[in-house]
Amino acid sequence: MRVLIAGAAGMLGQDVVGAAERRGHETFGLTRRELDVTDPADIDGAIADLRPEAVIDCAAWSDVDGAEDDERGATAINDTGAGLLAAAAARAGASILYPSTDYVFDGTKEGPYLEGDMPAPINAYGRSKLGGEVSVAAANPRHFIVRTSWLFGLGGGNFVETMLRIGAEQPEVLVVSDQLGCPTSTADLAEGIVELIATDAHGIHHMVGGGACSWFDFAVEIFDQAGTETRVMSATTEMMARPARRPANSVLGHTRADPILLQPWQQALRRYLADRELRG
Numbered sequence: 001m002r003v004l005i006a007g008a009a010g011m012l013g014q015d016v017v018g019a020a021e022r023r024g025h026e027t028f029g030l031t032r033r034e035l036d037v038t039d040p041a042d043i044d045g046a047i048a049d050l051r052p053e054a055v056i057d058c059a060a061w062s063d064v065d066g067a068e069d070d071e072r073g074a075t076a077i078n079d080t081g082a083g084l085l086a087a088a089a090a091r092a093g094a095s096i097l098y099p100s101t102d103y104v105f106d107g108t109k110e111g112p113y114l115e116g117d118m119p120a121p122i123n124a125y126g127r128s129k130l131g132g133e134v135s136v137a138a139a140n141p142r143h144f145i146v147r148t149s150w151l152f153g154l155g156g157g158n159f160v161e162t163m164l165r166i167g168a169e170q171p172e173v174l175v176v177s178d179q180l181g182c183p184t185s186t187a188d189l190a191e192g193i194v195e196l197i198a199t200d201a202h203g204i205h206h207m208v209g210g211g212a213c214s215w216f217d218f219a220v221e222i223f224d225q226a227g228t229e230t231r232v233m234s235a236t237t238e239m240m241a242r243p244a245r246r247p248a249n250s251v252l253g254h255t256r257a258d259p260i261l262l263q264p265w266q267q268a269l270r271r272y273l274a275d276r277e278l279r280g
């Protein structure tokens with residue numbers, strides 16, 4: 001299959017390019033410089049040149065706190081740009097895959113959020129991503145919306161790297177224990193995404209690492225697996241004021257008969273730390 005990946009230099013984008021290549025797809029990974037999803041001429045040019053059968057939109061405004069100060073900027077990329085790309089893919093007869101987020105939910109549900117649950121974002125980033133889901137679905141009937149969460153990958157800054165950096169600098173770290181979610185490896189997610197585009201299972205998918213935890217639990221596991229003696233101290237969301245509100249519970253579950261399941265997050269973390277070591 002001919003696969004075009006926008007945002008190919010991002011944390012997820014890099015792994016999706018690798019996964020698509022390994023699967024034998026004719027893979028065209030374009031960075032922001034090569035394809036700006038807010039520029040219709042760029043999009044039309046890339047689609048006309050490369051004639052993809054599937055388009056994967058890894059381009060994103062992913063700065064959750066930054067979106068509070070510039071919701072228009074986040075919306076231009078996550079919503080309007082995603083819609084333009086999805087529409088161009090539709091005109092060319094290609095499917096579109098749009099990664100979305102657990103932050104489309106408000107976090108008040110008890111238990112995991114399912115694909116059919118009503119989104120109600122509580123921050124600007126979540127609103128821009130929900131807008132993107134709607135725009136993509138309206139523009140291209142052959143859409144895959146893949147909600148995921150708490151990503152960590154070798155190609156970008158992430159919570160694991162933040163913890164390891166803090167752990168190297170100080171003996172203890174304060175981490176929130178009242179937000180629950182699913183840590184997800186971009187390496188695993190990329191394999192799942194590439195598997196999904198070869199199917200006709202259009203619509204919304206939840207694709208996250210197996211299991212769930214709090215950021216506190218995640219930090220404890222990181223230091224445990226890394227063999228670092230950093231003490232993790234539990235904090236509340238209220239204590240750790242951030243510009244954007246976060247949902248208290250953003251665990252994602254499935255109702256699909258045949259979901260693509262990723263390995264448990266602890267195993268994925270082990271693999272990440274080993275790969276990181278190899279990279280040096």
Ligand SMILES: NC(=O)c1ccc[n+]([C@@H]2O[C@H](COP(=O)([O-])OP(=O)(O)OC[C@H]3O[C@@H](n4cnc5c(N)ncnc54)[C@H](OP(=O)(O)O)[C@@H]3O)[C@@H](O)[C@H]2O)c1
Nearest residue numbers: 007009010011012032036037059060062101148149150151
């Ligand atoms: N990170 C998470 O924890 C998380 C959680 C849930 C869902 N997601 C979703 O997963 C997807 C991938 O996230 P990520 O963490 O891989 O993000 P990322 O590392 O920030 O990558 C996003 C990429 O998009 C590029 N980009 C920004 N604006 C663009 C534009 N106008 N045109 C083309 N490319 C543009 C960025 O380039 P520059 O760096 O040059 O700006 C960057 O290379 C996103 O849809 C995100 O919403 C992420």
